[in-house]
Amino acid sequence: MHKTVLVTGASGFVGSHLARAVVDAGHDVRAMTRRPDAYTGAGTPVPGDVDDPDSLAAALAGVDVAYYLVHSLDSDDFEGKDADAAINFGGAAAEAGVERIIYLGGLGVDNGELSAHLRSRRQVEQLLGVAGVPVTVLRAAVVVGHGGISWEITRQLVDHLPAMITPRWVKTRTQPIALEDVVRYLLGVLDHPDALGQVFEIGGPEVLRYIDMLKRAAKVQGKRIPSVDVPLLTPGLSSGWLALVTDVDMATARNLIDSMTNEVIVRDHSIERLVPGPTIGYDEAVRRALEARAAAS
Template sequence: MESTTSVLVTGATGFIGRRLVTELTDGGTAVRAMTRHPERYGGAGEPVGADVNAPDTLPAALEGVDVAVYLVHSLDHDDFEARDAEAARSFGAAAARAGVRQIVYLGGLGDEDEDLSPHLRSRREVESLLGEAGVPVTVLRAAIVVGHGGVSWELTRQLVKKLPAMVVPRWTATRTQPIAVDDVIRYLAGVIDNPDAIGEVFEIGGPEAMTYLDMLTVASEMANGRSIPVVPVPVLTPRLSSYWLALVTDIDVTTGRNLIDSMATEVVVHDRRILDVVPGDPLPYREAVRRALAERLAEGKAV
């Protein structure tokens, strides 16, 4: 059954965006796929050219839109906090002028009373700035998203594949709650134009809270058929860690540092209200890893 709701998805060519656009269009929803280069777009939905960092491009993209999904961030920039704040404020204002009735945002987990990293602090600020002009915002807060093409998962995969043994800093003992990308897409689609989700903040995650070291160990077993030896190092700063990641993976230093800064903060789910709004059991971590590896193999790439 086709939906009468018109949805704009920002970041439509990204890891989450392209999957969400496909999911929504397959379900009969009219989707505008927002990208800076619509002439190059080959995915699902109707391509529309706009840039959250160029406010004058937003009105045309948002015209007639009921729900806007905001999936933009600037982790590959040193000044990402200022850039993301300005973009969120501009987008929220443009959405209000266009009569958008809901903004859906994928943010980051983390307790309010924690000393949040700049990355997580920025995600939290974006939540409020998107709604500053009056459009109700639905927030889904997640930790590591596991799926082929995701930056966090790609870090994990490359580390366990390329290293015969791993020197790990203290932050690998921090607990997190990874979630399969399939579940993220299911939750995003499920809260769009859902009256029970309007203006709400939900925490989303897989069924297991685990340390980053646990995640690396399981990923190594599944990708390599064996665990890799681990050597803990008491002192390895985020900056040194980011240079280390840049040496052994193809993740750039700035993105790596901004991600690692967040890994000293425990990010686990305490509130499971999302299960009442979008029912269904989330996938275990092992199944999420299996799917990510299978999708990579399906593209003809070695795991």
């Protein structure tokens, strides 16, 4: 069924690809951005800022489904900023009569030990729906694709390091997913009746440790990275080291490192019944990300 769809973060990593996929599926897309004059992606650009409630009414007017792809990892107060933004957006969506909000959150078992980053993702899940709009949540771990922050860290570490000094968190298990599969799942729940108000976990076909991801990304490029365990390397030192050897800023590095102590793997596979189909393996996802980067340069 034809829908009018708002994509927040439409100029971002996932949003830019999602906007194109939703347009290709035959829907009308509004690409919400703070700088519509500079937007060159798919859909019709509309001004809007989740930090400014007054800017949201016009962007959401007449919208059936809204994708919420907003995060503030580069801020020291990202938890507060993301909470306020989710309340603003959920309230404006309710006033506009939006049928559903679809949110891309983070994997991880909520056992009281989630990192601040993952805790914030769960809080946003709840706050988006406080005003009454049903929220469909897809929880993912590392998304592998050109332009993604977590993948970019992996790529730059492989490129820049002759050897890897490995703190304890590189042994944490995760379930990376290809960008193409994230977009496929997001599109698949757009108007699926059984997805309304539900939470799904999405991931690729393999569970890997972060060190495995690094070494396999290196192998795809014909490289090899020896590793030396330094178990006492603290999160603070790790984030400083990450900021030094990649172009990720210190606040983002610290927030990501904190999350790397949490195991993030898929435990509920119900999404596969709603949106069936094979997922892309890690090595192939790496190749695609590298090819997309080469094509963009």
